[in-house]
Amino acid sequence: AQSVTQLGSHVSVSEGALVLLRCNYSSSVPPYLFWYVQYPNQGLQLLLKYTSAATLVKGINGFEAEFKKSETSFHLTKPSAHMSDAAEYFCAVSDRGNYGGSQGNLIFGKGTKLSVKP
Amino acid sequence: DAMVIQNPRYQVTQFGKPVTLSCSQTLNHNVMYWYQQKSSQAPKLLFHYYDKDFNNEADTPDNFQSRRPNTSFCFLDIRSPGLGDAAMYLCATSRDRSSTDTQYFGPGTRLTVL
Numbered sequence: 001a002q003s004v005t006q007l008g009s010h011v012s013v014s015e016g017a018l019v020l021l022r023c024n025y026s027s028s029v030p031p032y033l034f035w036y037v038q039y040p041n042q043g044l045q046l047l048l049k050y051t052s053a054a055t056l057v058k059g060i061n062g063f064e065a066e067f068k069k070s071e072t073s074f075h076l077t078k079p080s081a082h083m084s085d086a087a088e089y090f091c092a093v094s095d096r097g098n099y100g101g102s103q104g105n106l107i108f109g110k111g112t113k114l115s116v117k118p
Numbered sequence: 119d120a121m122v123i124q125n126p127r128y129q130v131t132q133f134g135k136p137v138t139l140s141c142s143q144t145l146n147h148n149v150m151y152w153y154q155q156k157s158s159q160a161p162k163l164l165f166h167y168y169d170k171d172f173n174n175e176a177d178t179p180d181n182f183q184s185r186r187p188n189t190s191f192c193f194l195d196i197r198s199p200g201l202g203d204a205a206m207y208l209c210a211t212s213r214d215r216s217s218t219d220t221q222y223f224g225p226g227t228r229l230t231v232l
Contacts, residue, residue, distance in 0.1 A: 009158075032217045043122070043208055043223035044161070051218040090160060094217035105151075106221060108160035 002027040002093040004074075006109035014117045019063075019078040021112050023091030026072065032094040033074045034106065035065055039087045047089075050074060061085070086116045121145070122224035124209050130230045131199050139194040139227045141209030147222070149215050150192040152184060153208040155226070161208055167192060168215050196229075204231045 007022040025031050032051050036044040048059025055067040065076045076089060088111045095105040123142045131137040141150065149168050153161035165174045167186040181203070183195040196203055206226045212219040 034220075036223075041127075041226070041228070043124075043225045044210075044221075045223070046220050049218070049220065096217050105163050105166070106161075108162075110160050111158075 002029075002031060002095055002107055004033075004091045004093045004107065004109040006089075006091050006112050008112055009110065010113045010115065012115040012117060013081045015083055016080050019076070019081045019085065019114065021076040021089050021091075021114065023065075023074045023076065023109060024072050025074060025091075025093050027093060027096075029096050032096070033065075033067065034092040034094070035059065035063070035074075035076050036090045036092060036108075037061075037087050038090065038111075044090065047076070081114075081116045083116050083118065086114055088113045122209055122211055122222050124207075124224035124227050126227060127225060128228050128230070130232060131196075132232050133201065134198045137196050137199055137229065139196075139207050139209075139229070141192045141194070141224055142190050143209075143211045143222075144190070145211055145213075145222060146189060147211035147213050148189075149212045149219075150186060151210040151212070151221065152182075152192070152194050153210065155206040155208055157205075164194070166215075199229070199231045201231050204229055 003026045005024045034049045035047040048057045050067045058064045090111045091109040092106040125140045151166040152164045155161040164178045186192045208226045209224040210221040212221045
């Protein structure tokens, strides 16, 4: 079975500062990992995904994430925060059961709200 | 633009009064999902359709039903809404049910139960 844990329900950074949002996963099979962003009163939008190709994944809006198997992590980073990055960010893992099946369901972390101070 | 549309964006219903939420997609995707997202919580999958094949999550209450009359539309029916069903309901689609497929989300319907 798969699960993800997001450390920190709220993160606050200053505009122009580094953004680091943490996600750790647990999986008995090679995981497929996703980061989604949700702006207030809107649906989720895919930022990037890891599907076992390159371990450093680049996404939209200047975000990237690095898959580190040794640390079971998939942290999301952006070198310089912008006011428009203020939103809630969800890490998710694809539900592949215990045998690496392909079911397509997503298991989400509890989310991290990012605030950006001027 | 191809997209996932949800109507209405905001729905108010009374305790016990049936309500239907609508989702449509122009992506021609095979899979349509319904998630429930309560305040400050992660989205939780209720069920999904793979084409006409309905797949219910084990812990989804019987109070929640779904219909998919054609590829483009999918409905969420809540037969007797309780106060605990107040939430954002998110519809999503994916091309296939592969673990690597991206899910595309609609803007959600926020349900209030009075």
